[in-house]
Amino acid sequence: MSTLLEIIYQGVLEGDQSEVGAGVQNALETNHSPSEILDNALVPAMSEVGSLFEEGEYFVPEMLISARAMQAGMAILKPLLVEGGVEMLGKVVIGTVQGDLHDIGKNLVTMMLEGAGFEVIDLGVDVAPEKFVEAIKDHNPDILCMSALLTTTMASIPVIIEAIEQAGLRTHVKILIGGAPVTQDYADQVGADGFAQDASRAARLATTTLDK
Ligand code: B1M
Numbered sequence: 001m002s003t004l005l006e007i008i009y010q011g012v013l014e015g016d017q018s019e020v021g022a023g024v025q026n027a028l029e030t031n032h033s034p035s036e037i038l039d040n041a042l043v044p045a046m047s048e049v050g051s052l053f054e055e056g057e058y059f060v061p062e063m064l065i066s067a068r069a070m071q072a073g074m075a076i077l078k079p080l081l082v083e084g085g086v087e088m089l090g091k092v093v094i095g096t097v098q099g100d101l102h103d104i105g106k107n108l109v110t111m112m113l114e115g116a117g118f119e120v121i122d123l124g125v126d127v128a129p130e131k132f133v134e135a136i137k138d139h140n141p142d143i144l145c146m147s148a149l150l151t152t153t154m155a156s157i158p159v160i161i162e163a164i165e166q167a168g169l170r171t172h173v174k175i176l177i178g179g180a181p182v183t184q185d186y187a188d189q190v191g192a193d194g195f196a197q198d199a200s201r202a203a204r205l206a207t208t209t210l211d212k
Pocket of ligand 1: 060099100101102103104105106108109145146147148149150151152176177178179180181195196197198199200202
């Protein structure tokens, strides 16, 4: 890895937004391509952050700070990647289900998905079933992610899956779910394609789901 890419990598690990921003600018000026910076510095750094989180070395605050540093780099790269027609890994629509206003976990999942190379359309919180259906029609995502933090709002997940089925779109999209009260058993019970217990595992699951 070149020194500049190494600086960006370390900047993400340390959660240093200005170092990552400046590093990305410098790398672009010295003829590193946007996709090289993404694939060889930002994505592996976020993957390392995910591993450190799973090993208990990093906690939610460190992960959030690193994700924001990664996003500082992504903000510079995104228009160039779009302009250059660089293919993202896949497209994800994500939202917190109807009745639920918790978004910290969802935002973290979004950041990890972006860090893994996905284009993510975030519908926000309190998302009604018909909004999820509309978003599938509008954006044609590979994956739909739902977040639920309350035992009461968890019950919205099967309602949303039913609405997607009714709209004839169930086979168009893989459905992954998560949030504190959600479990693998629940995912199986409601007919989701997968469950992830945290943001790092969600990004990994999304990547492996694409291969299926
Ligand atoms: Co609320 N709240 N809250 N709350 N709140 C909980 C969830 C609660 C467990 C607290 C408690 O009582 N101990 C409890 C739920 C009990 C239950 O139903 N089992 C609770 C309650 C009751 C409520 C209210 C009803 C309180 C009230 O008004 N009486 C109310 C509901 C409002 C509503 O949603 N309609 C409410 C409100 C709020 C605040 C607005 C004050 C605030 C939210 C701010 C915000 O999100 N912008 C809040 C907070 C902060 C919490 C706690 C303290 C923290 C949640 C959080 O952000 N965790 C929470 C208690 C707790 O968890 N210790 C609590 C950090 C976050 C990184 O983790 O969200 O679990 P988490 O996300 C993880 C994983 O779950 C997973 O990855 C994430 C990152 O690793 N994940 C996914 C999440 N989504 C995923 C999607 C995926 C995959 C993985 O898709 C594939």
